[in-house]
Amino acid sequence: MLSRNAESLYWIGRYTERADDMSRILDVAVHQLLEDPTIDVAASVEHVTRVLGFVPADDDPRTVWSLTEQIAYDRTDPRSIVGLIGAARENARGAREVISSEMWESLNQTFNSLGDAERRARRLGPHEFFSFIKARTAMFAGLSDATLSHDDGYSYLLVGRSVERVDMIVRMLHSRSGAGVDSPSWMSVLIAAGAQDTYIRSQRGSLDAERVVEFMLLDRLFPRSVFHSLRSAERNLSELDRTPDRVGAQSRALTLLGRARSSLEFVDASSLTSDLASHLSLLQDTCRAVSESISAEHFHTSPYVSWTDASLALEAR
Structure with missing residues (x-):
């Protein structure tokens, strides 16, 4: 196998898993922040942000919405969930000859549906977006196991x-x-x-x-x-x-x-x-x-x- 294809597959595995796990962590954290009035929101948001490897901006308020904006929706940051899905898709694009067409279609459709998922989440709550990412990454993992040699x-x-x-x-x-x-x-x-x-x-x-x-x-x-x-x-x-x-x-x-x-x-x-x-x-x-x-x-x-x-x-x- 060409080293570039091997590297692409390695990073597809990492990026999709990271997007899935970040969605899981944020889904639980956001639910707790919204449901428990005794939590120090600013401290909790900063803690979750740093645990996930991000540095909170000094001039931004520490709120649930700033947390989701920075880690979930930010299209300018390759470490965000949206950025990770985009990076996985680009690696899949470069390794089309060694992945199945269903794997490519799954990642491509997920990437193209991110805008709609974000708009639904802004209207109905962040849980909608996190559920979408968890479902799509689970589908991709299943297709990988079932359709890739x-x-x-x-x-x-x-x-x-x-x-x-x-x-x-x-x-x-x-x-x-x-x-x-x-x-x-x-x-x-x-x-x-x-x-x-x-x-x-x-x-x-x-x-x-x-x-x-x-x-x-x-x-x-x-x-x-x-x-x-x-x-x-x-x-x-x-x-x-x-x-x-x-x-x-x-x-x-x-x-x-x-x-x-x-x-x-x-x-x-x-x-x-x-x-x-x-x-x-x-x-x-x-x-x-x-x-x-x-x-x-x-x-x-x-x-x-x-x-x-x-x-x-x-x-x-």
């Missing part, structure tokens, strides 16, 4: 999706890491991740910080847990690694993923909440390092050696 291209797509999912789940937990052990705000993490029903069934309805953190970080069966996502990224990337040697050496990205997965696999679950911030920061640093390593090892190939007459010139002397 499960070859190298599919593996790159899943690696991108899984790495991004780890980063976004970590951000969801970061947004509540300072809450009390019995705070009901932990349920918002589960709702944002679409995990509330699975969690309640598996934990018999018991809600506390330790169990929520353990479930979202360590659960082996829930597809949006950090451990499951790390294992998915590691498995798919290993299928793309063509250079293992007799002593088991592998790419740096695989080493980082394996180290992160092992650190969670054998961690003392009772210690997670007591030192949650450091665990989450380490996972974020790992995601950043893995992405940089994948780009260097798989996409940015070394140029061909060009022969020169330098050696002949030296011999002539």
Whole structure:
């Protein structure tokens, strides 16, 4: 596979997953801000904005509407939800020969419908826009699984999706890491991740910080847990690694993923909440390092050696 197509599929996976997860986080945050009169709106808006990697403008008021304008609708910022969908579409346009026509039509239609979705949201509320993005990204993920050959291209797509999912789940937990052990705000993490029903069934309805953190970080069966996502990224990337040697050496990205997965696999679950911030920061640093390593090892190939007459010139002397 051409490196440019592999890179496009990797970033399509990341961009669509990020748009989906940002919509989930904002949907829960906006609902809480509108429904709970006891919340400090300005502080909460600034906190959510920074958790998602944005810097609030100094002269803008901290309101629900400024939050959605900056992170959801801003067409000038490639990090916004609209910008992410546009970036995914452009990558799909450049990789038409390796994706299915249904995948392209799904992304293209989503992009072309953003204006209508935004207008409905301005009339009926932000939930309309976030629901639209969640539904369309879920459709795209389903079409990818059903219509794309499960070859190298599919593996790159899943690696991108899984790495991004780890980063976004970590951000969801970061947004509540300072809450009390019995705070009901932990349920918002589960709702944002679409995990509330699975969690309640598996934990018999018991809600506390330790169990929520353990479930979202360590659960082996829930597809949006950090451990499951790390294992998915590691498995798919290993299928793309063509250079293992007799002593088991592998790419740096695989080493980082394996180290992160092992650190969670054998961690003392009772210690997670007591030192949650450091665990989450380490996972974020790992995601950043893995992405940089994948780009260097798989996409940015070394140029061909060009022969020169330098050696002949030296011999002539």
